[in-house]
Amino acid sequence: MSDAKTPSDTLACQVIDRLIVAGHLRAEKRDALIAKMASGGLKSDDWRLEIELSAAKGDGS
Numbered sequence: 709m710s711d712a713k714t715p716s717d718t719l720a721c722q723v724i725d726r727l728i729v730a731g732h733l734r735a736e737k738r739d740a741l742i743a744k745m746a747s748g749g750l751k752s753d754d755w756r757l758e759i760e761l762s763a764a765k766g767d768g769s
Contacts, residue, residue, distance in 0.1 A: 720745035
């Protein structure tokens with residue numbers, strides 16, 4: 709991400725980081741998820757897939 713962050717970038721970083729720490733999202737997808745969320749492109753199917761993959765992988769255990 710660039711050095712100049714928009715409020716959407718800042719919020720997306722906080723949300724995604726907390727979900728990663730809680731084990732709901734995969735850490736290796738962090739930057740892609742932040743970019744999608746900040747741009748408004750993250751859809752419910754994206755959330756569902758990421759949460760299911762994270763649960764299957766066992767992140768946050």
